[in-house]
Amino acid sequence: MEEVNPDLVAASALSSALRSLPPSAEVLQFYRERLRSFEGEERRWLRKLSAARGLARKTVDLEVAKNRRHFFRHAFCLIRMHFLPD
Numbered sequence: 001m002e003e004v005n006p007d008l009v010a011a012s013a014l015s016s017a018l019r020s021l022p023p024s025a026e027v028l029q030f031y032r033e034r035l036r037s038f039e040g041e042e043r044r045w046l047r048k049l050s051a052a053r054g055l056a057r058k059t060v061d062l063e064v065a066k067n068r069r070h071f072f073r074h075a076f077c078l079i080r081m082h083f084l085p086d
Helices: 006-020 025-083
Strands: none
């Protein structure tokens, strides 16, 4: 039969007991600070995402305007070629 190391048993019992204790004030403060840090990072990413969305929207608007100008310029040239005297 395998011999059990008493130091490992004691360490395991101590570890279990420590896990069952409520966290210390320092640990809670650490996690509160980390949470605030994550919240700030999330806000920064949301601002970046919003800015990128705005830029994408402006890009689409510019493309539409460019295509519209191109369409009307082309249409005017066709009308002038076919219907207006030289």
